[in-house]
Amino acid sequence: xxxxxxRNLVKHFHGTQQSAxxxxxxxxxxxxILALVGPSGCGKTTTLRMIAGLERPDSxxxxxxxxxxxxxxxxxxxxxxxxGMVFQDHAxxxxxxxxxxxxxxxxxQSPAQIRQTVGEMxxxxxxxxxxxxxxxxxxxGERQRVALARALAPRPVLVLMDEPFSSLDADLRMEMxxxxxxxxxxxxxxxxxxxxxxxxxxxxxxxxxxxQNGHIEQIGTPEEIFHESNTRFVSEFMGDSxxxxxxxxxxxxxxxxxLLKQVVDLPVSTPVExxxxxxxxxxxVDGSGNSVIVERFFRGAFNIYRLRLDSGQTLHxxxxxxxxxxxxxxxxxxxxxxxxxxxxxxA
Amino acid sequence: METTHTxxxxxxxxxxxxxxxxxxxxxxxxxxxxxxxLIYIFIRALGAEPEAWQRLFQTRIWKLxxxxxxxxxxxxxxxxxxxxxxxxxxxxxxxxGRKFFRWMLALPLAVPAYIGGIVHLALLRPRGGxxxxxxxxxxxxxxxxxxxxxxxxxxFILTLFTYPYVYLLSAAAFRSxxxxxxxxxxxxxxxxxxxxxxVTLPALRPGLAAGALxxxxxxxxxxxxxxxxxxxxxxxxIFVQLSGxxxxxxxxxxxxxxxxxxxxxxxSELRLQGQARYTQMESNWRPAPPVMLGKWHIxxxxxxxCVVSASLLLPVIVLTVWSLQAFLDPKxxxxxxxxxxxxxxxxxxxxxxxxxxxxxxAVIFSLPVALLSVRYPNWFTRFISRFCQVGYAIPGVVIxxxxxxxxxxxxxxxxxxxxxxxxxYVLRHMPQAVxxxxxxxxxxxxxxxxxxxxLGRTSFQTFAQVTLPLILPGLMAGxxxxxxxxxxxxxxxxxxxxxxxxxxxxxxxxxxTEGFYSQAAPVALLLVLASAFxxxxxxxxxxxxx
Numbered sequence: 001x002x003x004x005x006x007r008n009l010v011k012h013f014h015g016t017q018q019s020a021x022x023x024x025x026x027x028x029x030x031x032x033i034l035a036l037v038g039p040s041g042c043g044k045t046t047t048l049r050m051i052a053g054l055e056r057p058d059s060x061x062x063x064x065x066x067x068x069x070x071x072x073x074x075x076x077x078x079x080x081x082x083x084g085m086v087f088q089d090h091a092x093x094x095x096x097x098x099x100x101x102x103x104x105x106x107x108x109q110s111p112a113q114i115r116q117t118v119g120e121m122x123x124x125x126x127x128x129x130x131x132x133x134x135x136x137x138x139x140x141g142e143r144q145r146v147a148l149a150r151a152l153a154p155r156p157v158l159v160l161m162d163e164p165f166s167s168l169d170a171d172l173r174m175e176m177x178x179x180x181x182x183x184x185x186x187x188x189x190x191x192x193x194x195x196x197x198x199x200x201x202x203x204x205x206x207x208x209x210x211x212q213n214g215h216i217e218q219i220g221t222p223e224e225i226f227h228e229s230n231t232r233f234v235s236e237f238m239g240d241s242x243x244x245x246x247x248x249x250x251x252x253x254x255x256x257x258x259l260l261k262q263v264v265d266l267p268v269s270t271p272v273e274x275x276x277x278x279x280x281x282x283x284x285v286d287g288s289g290n291s292v293i294v295e296r297f298f299r300g301a302f303n304i305y306r307l308r309l310d311s312g313q314t315l316h317x318x319x320x321x322x323x324x325x326x327x328x329x330x331x332x333x334x335x336x337x338x339x340x341x342x343x344x345x346x347a
Numbered sequence: 348m349e350t351t352h353t354x355x356x357x358x359x360x361x362x363x364x365x366x367x368x369x370x371x372x373x374x375x376x377x378x379x380x381x382x383x384x385l386i387y388i389f390i391r392a393l394g395a396e397p398e399a400w401q402r403l404f405q406t407r408i409w410k411l412x413x414x415x416x417x418x419x420x421x422x423x424x425x426x427x428x429x430x431x432x433x434x435x436x437x438x439x440x441x442x443x444g445r446k447f448f449r450w451m452l453a454l455p456l457a458v459p460a461y462i463g464g465i466v467h468l469a470l471l472r473p474r475g476g477x478x479x480x481x482x483x484x485x486x487x488x489x490x491x492x493x494x495x496x497x498x499x500x501x502x503f504i505l506t507l508f509t510y511p512y513v514y515l516l517s518a519a520a521f522r523s524x525x526x527x528x529x530x531x532x533x534x535x536x537x538x539x540x541x542x543x544x545x546v547t548l549p550a551l552r553p554g555l556a557a558g559a560l561x562x563x564x565x566x567x568x569x570x571x572x573x574x575x576x577x578x579x580x581x582x583x584x585i586f587v588q589l590s591g592x593x594x595x596x597x598x599x600x601x602x603x604x605x606x607x608x609x610x611x612x613x614x615s616e617l618r619l620q621g622q623a624r625y626t627q628m629e630s631n632w633r634p635a636p637p638v639m640l641g642k643w644h645i646x647x648x649x650x651x652x653c654v655v656s657a658s659l660l661l662p663v664i665v666l667t668v669w670s671l672q673a674f675l676d677p678k679x680x681x682x683x684x685x686x687x688x689x690x691x692x693x694x695x696x697x698x699x700x701x702x703x704x705x706x707x708x709a710v711i712f713s714l715p716v717a718l719l720s721v722r723y724p725n726w727f728t729r730f731i732s733r734f735c736q737v738g739y740a741i742p743g744v745v746i747x748x749x750x751x752x753x754x755x756x757x758x759x760x761x762x763x764x765x766x767x768x769x770x771x772y773v774l775r776h777m778p779q780a781v782x783x784x785x786x787x788x789x790x791x792x793x794x795x796x797x798x799x800x801x802l803g804r805t806s807f808q809t810f811a812q813v814t815l816p817l818i819l820p821g822l823m824a825g826x827x828x829x830x831x832x833x834x835x836x837x838x839x840x841x842x843x844x845x846x847x848x849x850x851x852x853x854x855x856x857x858x859x860t861e862g863f864y865s866q867a868a869p870v871a872l873l874l875v876l877a878s879a880f881x882x883x884x885x886x887x888x889x890x891x892x893x
Contacts, residue, residue, distance in 0.1 A: 054797050078800040079808075085801040091794035095816050105802035154802065 002066070003190040004028040004051065004158055009060035011046055020046045022214035024060075028158075033184060033191040035205030037198060039237065043214040044194045048160050051192065052085050053078035065157050084151030086161040090143045092135040098122070098146050099131040105154040121149040124183055141172050148180060152187060159184070159191045165200065177203055198238050202226065210234045229275065229342050241275040242315050243344070248272060253343070256309050257290055257333045264343050273344045278304050280337035281317035285325065289332030291315070293325055307333050366723045367806075373715035378731050380712070384749035384774060385606070385737055391752065392603025395596035403600055407584065411601070415580040415608075418501060418573070419566045425506030426562045430513025431548075431555065433654060438521035438891065441637045442647050448655065449518070453511050453886055455658040457878035459835040459852065460508035461571025462871050464495070465859045466662045467504055468575060471495045501578040505569060507658040509562050516558035518891045520551040526635040539638065553619055560616035561739070567609050568742030570838035571856065581605040585744045586838055595752070602745040609740035617733050663875065669868030679866050694870065698850040698877070701765055702833035705772035706826040709780035712773065713825065717784035722793070732785065736778035743839035746771045750843060763845040771843055772833040779832065780825040787821020788814075824888055827881035834878055851877070 004027065011021040021043040028034050036044040049055040051062055053069065053076060062070040064083070069076040084105070092101050099118050106114045122128045125145040135143060144164060151159055164180070165173045181204055184191050193204050201208050202222045209219040210233075218230040229235035232243065246253040248270045252261040260274060283291070283305070291307040294314070303323060307315045315333060325331075335341075433452050437445045455463075470477045473494045482490040494500060524547065532546040533539075570582045581601055588598040640647055673679045684691045713735070720732035741749075750771055754762050761767055791814065799809040837852050844853065851874040858867035886892050 052797075052801055054800065077805070078797070079803045079805055081801075083801060085798065087794040087798060089792055089794055091792060091798040093795060093798070093813060093817075104799070107803060150798075150802070160801075 001030050002027050003030045003032075003064070004192075005061070005063040006047075006051065007061040007063075009047065009050060009062070010058045011043075011050060011055065012058055019058075019214050021050070021057075024211075024214070024216055026209060026216065026219055028190060028192065030190055031188045033181070033189075033193060033204060033206045035201035035208045036192060036194045036211060037201035037205075037208055037237075038196065038211035038217075040196060042211040044196075044211050045162055047211075048162055048192060048194050051158070052083050052160050053081050082154070082157050084154065084156035084159045086147045086151045086159070086164045088163045088166055090135075090147040090164075090167070092138075092143055092146055092150070094135050096134075097131065098127060098133050098135070098138070101135070101146055102150045102153050104150060117153055121153045124152075124186070125149045140168050141176055144168060144176055145179075148183065152183075152189065157190065159189045161191060161193045163194055163196070165195075173200075180204075202238075210237065212237070227339070227342070232273070232275070232344050235275040235342055235344075239275075239277050240316075241277055241342075242313075243273040244276055244313065244315065246272050246274055246343075255335075256311055256313065257315075257335065260335055260341065262340055262343070266343075266345055270345055274335075275342040275344065276315060276335070276337075278316040278318040280335060280341065281307075281315055281333055282319065282336035283307065283317055283331040283333040285329065286332035287330055289330045291331055291333045293327050293329045293331060295327060296325070307331065309333070366719065366728075370715050370719055374719045374728075374731050377712045377716050378734050381735050381737060381774060381777065384746060384753060385741060387753055388599065388602050388606060388741075388745060388749050391596070391599035395600050399596045400600060403597060408601075408604065411579065411581050411584055412604075414498075414578065415567065415582075415605075418498065418505070418578065418580060419563050421498075421502040422505045422509065422566045423559050423563045425502060426510040426513045427555065427559050429506060429510040429654060430558070431517045431551075433510070433514050433651060434517035434521050435543075436647055436651055438518050439635065439638055440640050440647065442640060442644065442651070444648075448651055449891060450886070451655040451659055452514050452651070454879065454882065455508055456511045457831075457875050457882045458508055458659065458662050459571065459837070459874070459878075460505055460569065461575055461837060462666075462855060462859075462875065463508045463658065463662050464504045464572040464575045465855075465864070465867070465871070466665045467495050467500075467657075469864055470661075470665070496576055498578055501573050501576045504572055504576065505566055507654075508572075509565055510654075510658070512562055512565075513555065513558045515886075515889065515891075516554050517551060519889065520554045521547075522891050524550060524635060529635050557616055557619045560612050560619065563612050564609055564616070564739050567605065567612070567740075568744075570742070570744055575860070581608075582742050582744050582838065585742075585748065586842070589744065589748055589751075589842055595748070598748050602748055606741055606745055609742070610737070613737065613740040616739075617736065663872075666868045666872045666875070669865045670872050673865040673869055676865065679863075682863075683866055683869055691870075694849045694851050694854050695873065697765070697848060698834055698852070698874075701769050701850065702772065702830045705769050705776065705833045706780075706830040708769070708773045709777045709829045710784065710822050710826045712777060713780035713784040714822075716781055717788050721785055721788040732781060735781050738775050739778045741775065743771065743775055743836055744842065746774050747839040747842035750774075750839075765845060765848050767843045768840055768848070771839040772829070772836060775836065775839065776829040776832050779828040783821055783825025783828065784818070787818035787825075790821070791817055820888070824885055827885050831878050831881045831885070834874065 006027070007025050009021055009024045010019060012019045024043070024047055026034070036047060038044050046055065050057045050070065056075060057070055059072060060070075061068060064081060068074050069081050093104065096104065099122070102118045102121050103114050106117055109117070118131070119128070122131055125148060127142060127145055127149070130138065130142060135146070138146065144167075147164070165176055168176060177200060193201075195201050195204070202225075205222060207219060207221055208225045210217045210225060212233050218225060218234045220228075225234060226238055229238065235241045236243075244255050244257070246255040246260065248264060248266045248268055249259070250268060252259050252263065253272060253274065255274065264272070266272065283289070291309045293305055294308045295306040297304040297306075299318075302318045302320060305317050305319065305325070307317060309315065317333060436442050437449050437452065442448070468476070471479070471492060471494065473479060473492070473496070476492070479489065479492050482492065495504065528550060529542050529546060532542040537545060567580075568582060569580070570586055573580050574583045574586065582605065585598050585601045585605070588594045588601065673683060716732055716735045720728040750767055754767055795813055795817070796809050799813045800806070804812060835852060837856055840850055840853055841856065844850070851870055855867045855871045855874060858864075858870070
């Protein structure tokens with residue numbers, strides 16, 4: 001069943017030329033986690049806030065469980081939407097204890113019921129011993145979990161999470177990712193998760209929507225987004241791709257570093273670009289090779305070399321961490337990928 | 348990086364959401380309340396007969412303007428010198444007893460300048476002062492001593508009792524300064540002395556300038572001290588016109604000029620407010636290492652002790668001694684503690700309820716203004732907020748004049764009631780409440796209110812259950828400040844009070860100017876103590892006292 005439907009959502013801000021959100025549409029099924037990912041200012045947070053009712057769309061429709069909550073004629077205020085939100089800064093009420101924060105959204109229930117729900121939520125996020133503490137006495141990860149418990153406690157139809165891990169340090173972020181995803185799945189919550197971190201989006205989302213300049217570039221499963229990028233932007237943003245020029249021939253695509261034997265449905269001699277990630281490229285030391293090593297980045301488990309082809313084009317290649325070669329050495333680069341690569345025709 | 352981005356987004360959102368009409372109307376009414384007395388003064392000044400203008404311009408205005416400006420400049424420089432150097436001693440050196448001296452240097456704010464003036468005058472008066480008398484009895488002939496009467500006396504006394512404003516601001520600024528700033532200067536080859544003048548003080552400049560301008564506004568408005576020390580300024584001249592000769596057009600003209608001057612200063616101060624901070628406490632802040640005074644310990648201690656003695660210890664000790672004399676003299680005792688409607692209890696009660704009511708009203712009035720300017724920042728709401736701070740630029744005597752004229756004409760039933768006094772306090776001290784409410788709201792992240800909305804609260808419930816409890820300490824601070832300054836207020840109270848409505852400040856003034864020091868002393872001491880309470884509460888919120 002569809003939990004959320006967003007149709008043609010548009011939002012402008014005063015004093016800005018460009019629209020923050022420009023005609024965004026998508027649907028979300030019950031129990032699904034959708035990750036909205038994109039660079040800063042792409043409109044992902046604005047989209048989230050319009051769904052929550054914290055912002056009014058200029059046009060477009062938001063439906064929650066088949067009920068219109070925002071349209072040209074309807075605007076349901078946030079308190080009547082029944083969505084839960086986890087804020088970037090957690091927004092825990094500093095004057096209330098952990099328990100009181102979690103109970104804040106539970107109204108119209110008997111005190112016993114409230115106590116029970118709060119207890120269940122505290123148990124779920126593993127914070128039972130801290131129930132009487134005030135937010136200032138909690139660590140970053142604990143605050144994060146209280147914020148999640150508070151948003152989940154009233155059993156919202158939809159949970160909105162706005163960069164919830166951005167205030168945590170890197171180690172904790174990895175740990176919280178797993179923990180939070182497990183909790184969300186155990187509650188079968190329907191979730192929209194906003195992040196600017198591609199890796200986090202790939203981990204958290206059942207599906208991903210990649211946003212740029214206020215519109216959705218591509219929406220799909222993590223695998224689709226990563227391997228079958230629709231646009232150059234998605235390919236570049238999701239996987240640090242380089243783009244190599246090529247020309248379609250009958251036997252594949254001819255490039256500066258050799259022939260890619262991949263059949264494409266394009267007329268012969270169409271100019272194309274191939275998206276290449278560092279693990280798609282390899283090279284051999286060769287004094288008469290096609291490129292020169294410009295820089296080496298040591299990444300622990302492997303080395304990444306930046307190569308400059310004779311045309312001036314830059315490519316990145318990853319090799320094992322034992323192979324250390326000097327800058328300036330001439331090498332022969334070639335495409336080593338054994339899976340189909342993403343091709344963009346220039347047109 | 349992402350945080351600043353979201354912050355920007357929130358601001359954009361705030362701009363894009365329509366202003367709540369109820370809030371806008373409430374704030375507009377407050378602005379109107381502030382505007383009417385101000386505009387009325389200008390109307391009366393411009394509407395005065397040309398002869399009155401001519402007469403004043405030919406005779407008095409230039410002298411008054413000169414007197415006033417010279418005093419303002421002298422006191423502002425004096426407070427900057429005293430305030431910054433005292434702050435440097437307590438915040439940046441290893442002087443012993445810094446914690447104790449911090450309190451001692453801030454507490455003179457509880458002593459109204461005119462009470463300080465009374466004490467110093469009694470001690471140093473050329474004829475009949477305690478010190479000249481004692482010296483004469485020792486040497487057998489009069490010994491010349493510095494006189495507190497006139498310009499130098501007024502500048503000295505006002506500096507002594509207003510420097511704590513600058514002291515508190517500069518101490519906070521010294522404290523918040525990042526150690527690495529000075530360390531960076533040292534690595535670029537500056538000596539500690541050069542670092543102080545080339546890096547530290549310039550970094551504190553915006554905050555200090557704002558503090559100095561507030562002192563300047565205070566001096567423009569000062570009546571009690573200058574009247575006591577017989578130095579004529581705009582304020583005291585207006586007071587004389589109003590109470591003695593009762594020449595309303597002359598008073599209006601002088602008031603118009605005084606307010607125009609004050610608005611000029613206030614305008615610069617408001618412009619500085621926006622950029623008042625070059626530095627701020629960051630998470631990686633660490634205090635700069637203190638300067639080792641070494642052999643300079645003794646001179647430093649002597650200097651700080653001198654300032655503390657003259658501005659706090661001396662007044663309190665002298666008042667205590669006089670109070671003891673009063674208690675030992677049954678006649679004085681019955682005058683002071685006279686039972687009945689005019690007795691001691693009535694001054695205390697009058698002071699407390701009028702200042703308390705003014706504080707409450709000022710805080711309530713400040714709320715819509717602050718909510719509007721913080722939650723919906725644009726040029727219009729900023730204008731409303733700044734306009735409501737114009738009270739800083741309207742001296743007590745001018746508010747009194749304006750209210751006398753306005754109440755007579757528009758609200759005659761209020762005439763000669765204590766409520767006019769309360770309205771004067773609210774008008775004069777509302778800026779402090781507006782600033783306190785705005786800073787409390789600014790510290791509240793909008794996401795807290797949004798969280799309450801997504802958890803099922805309407806905007807009004809959100810205000811009552813989340814916003815209000817969280818900004819309450821800030822509102823209390825604003826209220827305490829209004830209470831404290833209303834308690835000390837003199838000229839407006841003197842001019843507006845109905846017959847028989849005596850406050851602590853009024854009683855001290857009346858008795859002391861008639862020379863009944865021992866009679867005035869217990870009342871003055873109580874006034875100082877009553878001011879010290881809210882001041883203690885306010886100071887404890889300051890970073891340097893934590």
